Amino acid sequence: MRRGNVVVVLLAAALVAGCGGSSGGAGSNGIDKLAADKALDKVKAATATVKSVHVKGEISQAGNTIGLDVHVSDGAGEGNLTVGGGTVELRLVDGEAYLRGDEAALTSFGASQTQVAATANKWLKSAATGGQFQSFTTFLDLSTLFDSLLKPNGTIKAGTTTTLNGQQAYTLIDTASDGGTLYIALTGKALPLRVAKAGSSGGHVDFLDYDADVSVQAPEGAIDISQLG
Numbered sequence: 001m002r003r004g005n006v007v008v009v010l011l012a013a014a015l016v017a018g019c020g021g022s023s024g025g026a027g028s029n030g031i032d033k034l035a036a037d038k039a040l041d042k043v044k045a046a047t048a049t050v051k052s053v054h055v056k057g058e059i060s061q062a063g064n065t066i067g068l069d070v071h072v073s074d075g076a077g078e079g080n081l082t083v084g085g086g087t088v089e090l091r092l093v094d095g096e097a098y099l100r101g102d103e104a105a106l107t108s109f110g111a112s113q114t115q116v117a118a119t120a121n122k123w124l125k126s127a128a129t130g131g132q133f134q135s136f137t138t139f140l141d142l143s144t145l146f147d148s149l150l151k152p153n154g155t156i157k158a159g160t161t162t163t164l165n166g167q168q169a170y171t172l173i174d175t176a177s178d179g180g181t182l183y184i185a186l187t188g189k190a191l192p193l194r195v196a197k198a199g200s201s202g203g204h205v206d207f208l209d210y211d212a213d214v215s216v217q218a219p220e221g222a223i224d225i226s227q228l229g
Helices: 004-017 036-047 103-108 113-119 134-139 142-149
Strands: 052-061 064-073 076-083 086-093 096-101 124-127 156-164 167-174 180-185 192-197 203-208
Touching: 036 156, 036 167, 036 180, 052 142, 052 192, 064 134, 064 142, 076 103, 076 134, 086 103, 086 134, 096 134, 103 113, 134 142, 142 192, 156 180, 167 192
Parallel strands: none
Antiparallel strands: 052 064, 052 203, 064 076, 076 086, 086 096, 096 124, 156 167, 167 180, 180 192, 192 203
8 A cells, every 4th residue: 555655745745835924912922023934943942842732624735635633742643634535543652653544545545455355444553663654653743743844845934913713823934836824823832823735725734732631542453564465
């Protein structure tokens, strides 16, 4: 199922591309006063203090619409990808990556009928680093997620202040043709609130529930994918 990486890379590109001033009001954390590159540095410093985050949304890229709903901490995470009308469950725990996809999702990854019959709705496992599921762990490990998120494709520029889901926010804009906007909390820590892809159909993902407890258990009976040939 190597073509599964294609879908994951598309989503990774969508997140990475979305690097996302004017003046702030009372209680501003000051990010709106900084040059764009310094503002991004401030966001990176803020994310380095985070213990966990809930990432949820939908991104369209190259004709594919990919849904993401994961809870991520340092070295552990779990959640779902939706793609091709199907769902993939993901877990990362104790250095192992686990994946369970339904028939529709595996077929969208390019799996053969034989592969689908053998693996659909079964937990598979692989080493988190260097294994066949390594691309998926981009969305399940906290430091990897933010390292990817905060690398713009083009030059970043200051945006404006706004309100997002009732919270004051400040934006940074990636000026690349496939860029987007990063919404950042204007009060408290300068943490990402949303990444929005450029274009009306690009979609967005939100960053919620910072520092909530994330407890991940390895699924029982998972099949080591290296044993499947």
